[in-house]
Structures are given as C-alpha cells and as structure tokens.
Amino acid sequence: MLGFSADEWTAILLSLRVASVATVVALPFAIFAAYALARWKFPGKVLIDGILHLPLVMPPVVTGYMLLLTFGKQGAAGKFFYDYFGLSFSFRWTGAALACGVMGFPLMLRAVRLSFEAIDRRLETAAGTLGASPAWRFLLVTLPLALPGIVVGVIMCFAKALGEFGATITFVSNIPGETQMISTAIYSYTEIPGGEEKALRLAIVSIVICMLALVASEILNRRIQRRIAIFE
Amino acid sequence: MTNMPPPFSVRARLKRSHFSIDVTFDGSPGLTALFGHSGSGKTTILNMIAGTQRPDSGLITVDGRTLTDTEAGIFVPPHRRRVGFVFQDAQLFPHLTVGQNIRFGRWFTPAEDTAPREDLVTGVLGIDGLLRRRPATLSGGEKQRVALARALLSSPRILLMDEPLSGLDDARRNEIMTLIERVRDDFAIPIVYVTHTRDEVRRLANRIVRLKDGHVEATTSAYDLPDI
Numbered sequence: 001m002l003g004f005s006a007d008e009w010t011a012i013l014l015s016l017r018v019a020s021v022a023t024v025v026a027l028p029f030a031i032f033a034a035y036a037l038a039r040w041k042f043p044g045k046v047l048i049d050g051i052l053h054l055p056l057v058m059p060p061v062v063t064g065y066m067l068l069l070t071f072g073k074q075g076a077a078g079k080f081f082y083d084y085f086g087l088s089f090s091f092r093w094t095g096a097a098l099a100c101g102v103m104g105f106p107l108m109l110r111a112v113r114l115s116f117e118a119i120d121r122r123l124e125t126a127a128g129t130l131g132a133s134p135a136w137r138f139l140l141v142t143l144p145l146a147l148p149g150i151v152v153g154v155i156m157c158f159a160k161a162l163g164e165f166g167a168t169i170t171f172v173s174n175i176p177g178e179t180q181m182i183s184t185a186i187y188s189y190t191e192i193p194g195g196e197e198k199a200l201r202l203a204i205v206s207i208v209i210c211m212l213a214l215v216a217s218e219i220l221n222r223r224i225q226r227r228i229a230i231f232e
Numbered sequence: 233m234t235n236m237p238p239p240f241s242v243r244a245r246l247k248r249s250h251f252s253i254d255v256t257f258d259g260s261p262g263l264t265a266l267f268g269h270s271g272s273g274k275t276t277i278l279n280m281i282a283g284t285q286r287p288d289s290g291l292i293t294v295d296g297r298t299l300t301d302t303e304a305g306i307f308v309p310p311h312r313r314r315v316g317f318v319f320q321d322a323q324l325f326p327h328l329t330v331g332q333n334i335r336f337g338r339w340f341t342p343a344e345d346t347a348p349r350e351d352l353v354t355g356v357l358g359i360d361g362l363l364r365r366r367p368a369t370l371s372g373g374e375k376q377r378v379a380l381a382r383a384l385l386s387s388p389r390i391l392l393m394d395e396p397l398s399g400l401d402d403a404r405r406n407e408i409m410t411l412i413e414r415v416r417d418d419f420a421i422p423i424v425y426v427t428h429t430r431d432e433v434r435r436l437a438n439r440i441v442r443l444k445d446g447h448v449e450a451t452t453s454a455y456d457l458p459d460i
Contacts, residue, residue: 122323125317130316130340131340133309133311133340144327
C-alpha cells in the first residue's frame with residue numbers, strides 16, 4: 001500500500017501507537033505535576049521540579065540507561081510491574097512507550113504549567129463564592145481555561161515521542177515488529193546498502209505526521225481561544 | 233417597632249506586617265456601605281466575610297449563622313457560606329456564555345422557593361438579550377450587570393460588592409446605580425458595598441461604616457449623610 005513495505009508499515013503504525021500511548025498515559029501525571037508546581041508550596045519543590053525536567057537536558061542515552069536499570073527485568077520498578085500487573089517493559093513496545101513518555105513529559109509539563117500560571121485565580125475565587133468546592137472549581141474553571149496549554153503540551157509530547165531515538169534504542173533496542181519505530185527504522189535503513197530510498201520515505205512520513213500534528217494543534221487552539229477569549 | 237437582630241455582624245482582627253485590621257460593626261437591612269480611602273481595609277473585610285481570608289481572631293455571623301468563630305474553631309469554607317460576591321472587574325467565566333455564567337451558582341445551591349427567579353433577575357437587570365453571548369463581547373456595564381445577576385441567582389444570604397462601578401464611565405455608573413437601588417429594594421438580601429466614592433454612598437447606602445487605617449471611625453445611618 002502506497003509503496004511501503006510490510007516492515008515500513010509496521011514501523012509507522014508502531015510509532016503512532018507508541019506515541020499515542022505515551023502521550024495519553026503521561027497526560028494525567030503532567031496535569032497533576034503542573035498543578036502542584038504552579039499552585040502548591042511544599043518542601044523540596046525546586047528539587048522535584050529539577051528531577052521532572054531532567055530528561056529535557058540529560059543525554060537521552062543516559063535516560064534510556066536509567067530506565068533499563070529501574071524498569072528492566074532486574075530493576076525494582078520492572079519487577080514490581082511484572083509481579084503485580086504482569087507488565088514487562090524491556091525489549092517490548094510498552095518499554096518504548098515508557099521511554100517516549102518520560103522523554104516527552106517535561107515538554108508537556110512546561111506547557112501545562114505555564115497555562116495554569118496564566119489563569120486569573122480570582123476566577124476560581126468567584127466560583128468558590130458561587131458554591132463550587134475546590135474539586136468542582138478545578139473541573140469547571142481551571143481545567144477548561146488551561147485547555148490551550150494542555151493541547152500544546154499534548155502535541156509537543158506526541159511529536160517528541162514520535163522522534164525519540166536515544167532513550168528508546170538504549171532501553172528497548174531496535175527490534176523490527178516489536179520496538180522498531182520510524183526513527184530507529186530510518187537509522188537501520190541507512191546502515192543497510194540500498195536502504196536509502198526506504199530511509200527517505202520514512203523521513204518524509206515523519207515530517208508529514210509532525211506537520212499534521214502542528215496544524216491540528218494550531219486549529220484546535222484557535223477554536224479554543226475564540227471560545228474562551230482569555231486575552232480579551 | 234421591635235428590635236430585629238442585625239442581618240449580619242462582623243468582629244475581626246487581622247495583623248500583617250504591612251497593615252492591621254480591628255473592626256466591630258453590625259449590618260442593617262438594605263445596603264451597608266464600607267466607606268474609606270484605599271488601604272483602609274474595606275476589601276479585606278469583604279474577603280473575611282466571604283471566607284477567602286481568615287481573621288486572626290473574630291466572629292462573623294450572617295442571617296443568624298456563624299461563618300467564622302475563631303474561639304470555637306468554626307470556619308465555614310467559602311463555597312458553603314452562601315455569599316454572593318460582585319467583584320470590581322466582574323470576573324465572569326470567559327469560557328462560558330452569559331446564560332451559563334448566571335446559572336453557575338444554581339448548579340451548587342439547592343433550588344429554594346425564596347431564591348430570586350431567573351426571569352425576574354434577568355428582567356430587572358436588562359440582560360435577557362445577552363444570554364447567548366460570551367463575556368468577551370460585553371461592555372463594562374453589561375459585564376457588571378451579568379456579575380450582579382450571577383451573584384443574585386446563587387441564592388445568597390448576603391451580597392458583597394467590591395467597588396463594582398470603579399471601571400465605568402459616568403453614564404454607565406448612573407445606570408448600574410439605578411439597578412443596584414432596585415436590587416436593594418426588590419430583593420430582601422442584605423448588601424455590603426465597598427466604595428471610596430461619596431456620591432455612591434449618598435445614593436445607595438442605608439447605613440455607612442466609615443473606615444480609617446483598619447478601624448471603624450464612625451457608623452452612621454443614611455440620615456446623617458452630610459457628615460461623611
């Protein structure tokens with residue numbers, strides 16, 4: 001189909017699946033962490049902020065190696081998830097999703113946090129005087145007003161996950177059909193004689209997906225902005 | 233005439249590094265104006281009644297119900313106080329329509345026979361034609377009318393207004409003052425109205441609590457207005 005080989009299709013579909021799962025699973029954690037960092041005062045906040053942003057500045061290979069140590073078969077977290085949930089990460093697509101989620105998390109966190117920080121808190125106070133409990137205030141006022149930042153965060157995380165290479169290849173290797181995604185497949189094809197054409201095709205697919213994601217985020221954001229008109 | 237208990241009473245002390253407040257006053261039916269210069273503590277008192285700020289010590293009651301009593305360890309959280317708050321700059325929810333804004337409080341407070349009816353409130357405040365609009369498309373005067381409707385429809389036991397006319401031109405101020413007079417006379421809800429403008433006090437207040445540097449300087453009825 002479309003001139004792609006079965007291997008190429010597998011890599012494209014796996015990339016979309018891994019990036020989607022990574023983004024969806026990371027989102028609630030990012031919203032919680034962003035809210036905590038934007039609104040709460042607690043000891044060790046600077047340290048936690050730093051740790052959460054580490055994957056953004058650390059060499060991806062180091063992040064991948066850390067994941068291998070903690071979520072690998074012998075790692076404490078890896079054992080826990082396998083024993084209690086039957087979930088294994090090393091050399092599996094689930095591990096690729098974990099690596100991509102960890103790498104995309106700080107980008108999502110930053111976008112969502114900025115968005116929480118930009119909300120006029122007196123709107124939440126107003127909701128409180130109208131009878132809304134803190135949980136309802138968050139659901140009916142804070143979260144909808146933070147939506148533009150959440151959309152940006154989701155797209156950034158998805159795009160980062162789609163292009164992730166270093167942490168993924170270190171943690172789950174590059175196994176066709178299981179952990180080989182677009183970026184690792186391109187790397188493999190450039191190593192094989194005569195693989196340039198396939199590498200180029202996948203590179204174009206990658207560019208198209210990223211462009212589509214950016215355009216979708218722009219359209220969504222404009223719609224939300226028009227509804228919210230937060231910058232009146 | 234029998235002595236009715238005051239609709240609300242405030243006794244509050246609050247000390248911070250840059251200001252201190254120590255006030256005791258009772259409200260009267262109708263509109264009680266908290267009048268004083270900037271920094272006299274007017275808005276802080278309003279926040280303490282609404283529960284968005286805690287006094288260091290004090291007793292605040294509204295309609296016979298204790299909202300804050302530091303000695304007894306009572307502090308009712310803001311969302312259970314049944315106060316309507318009209319902010320200086322309206323603070324309408326920008327992601328909701330005007331209709332959704334004014335019904336916001338109804339989602340959380342049980343419908344009561346005594347609550348003002350929506351059609352009555354929108355009619356009095358002249359916002360029937362605005363219900364499908366977004367706050368961003370409203371003028372300053374329209375926003376304040378919607379904010380007033382939103383507060384009234386949440387079935388408040390007391391209505392708190394924090395300089396609601398400060399951002400408006402003279403024509404709009406006059407228009408909203410007429411509406412506040414109607415709200416004061418038509419709905420039996422005590423109003424606490426914060427202002428530093430004399431003509432607002434003269435026109436709207438039944439009782440004036442004059443504040444200076446966090447203290448009550450004088451409490452006067454509307455008949456003693458020339459004194460202010």
